[in-house]
Amino acid sequence: MIELKTPGELDAMRLAGKVVATALHAVRDAAAVGTSLMELDEVAAGVLAQAGARSSFLNYHPRFAPSPYPAVLCTSVNDAVVHGIPTGYRLRDGDLLGIDFGAEVDGWHGDSAISFVVGTPDPRDLELIATTERALMAGIGAAQPGNRLGDIGAAIGAIGRRAGYGLLADHGGHGVGRAMHEEPHVPNEGKAGEGLQLRPGMVLAIEPMFVAGGGDDYRVGDDGWTLYTADGSRAAHVEHTIAVTADGPRILTQP
Template structure:
């Protein structure tokens, strides 16, 4: 059974998502060469707790941190630690907030310092694939339409989508039904209904789509060790047609524009 959220529930998720967006914005200010991933995690955890939220990932199935931080060939679920960001890195930062009984979930990938044009393109394509998927998330469409939109866009650009890891419903639980793959066929899967709240999260590899799990039991990396990027929004299916994006990258991108004159990936 896929949970249908009331308008009141969606409003609470938006409140959670605002805390999350602002936490991401604070982390964005510290994403630069010479900063450890553990330091980024501390910024997020303190901000979320200071705003009466709880980091959704902290303690989730034993996960030891508030952020998943995945660098270069790491796709998702990287554990923050002593690694120090360096010039040329690609870093994906995923975070969730639990507030007033509801979760929100959002991710962003950054170019650290001066990066190659190849990495910038990977980031740009992955970001756009997120919006391609969201555009297909219309009441009456099906889950497969979202995956098809992401996959067809990504593969046309010469990249591959990870298949073993998927988006998901979001609400009282961090992961709810339905699963939202980043690949699929149009017209397949559950029909989208107003009130569904979904995390759409393309994970896009520069090389092949195969992945492996590291010995820490969490970190997922590309099998060929080529870079991977990850973007995510929590959205609500509406009666009006277009999905409503509940999370925001605005605080991140406002800072990047202020600092660099662009979001780096444009």
């Protein structure tokens, strides 16, 4: 069941999106060599408290997970692609860090992710991140009314494959609304012109996840949550929550 949101509901979702954008900016500013992942989680929790918002992630317990998620941030370092649980690990010079965050305001959710390098960057990591960001914007650009889900996947996948990167198998974006994860699944690879037709009022999280080594496979960490690249190469993950409107896509989680 896909719920089409009204213009007023999209404005309400934008409030959640602003909290998400604020938290990601604060976390990025706080991420420095020597900072622990748990300290970054505390920064994000502080943004939630100040905004009177709730975490979309804390205590979330999907069927695949062995236990409820224990934090408000996902912090994925280097070969961790997504769902990394914040720990006492202290960031090192050159770490590639992916931050995923969700917030709920008045019953509506927003979800977004960024990737960046802490300290001295490796040019290969910067190119990986830039390519993933470019694919995100291409996917958003394809989210036009009358287009199809396959158009989003085709736009994202073409950029990743052309660059020689892998795409995390079996993972992609999703619908967002009164729940953080709603229908439909939004693939990061697909055939243009195929799949569900996009209609004004649909809200989607579009989130490319590119693997530097070129492989799509992954392994699940001992915590039951973190997904690592199977080949040990680095990965980048970026995401925005967007609304399909008659005037084109509207990014709800932009700063």
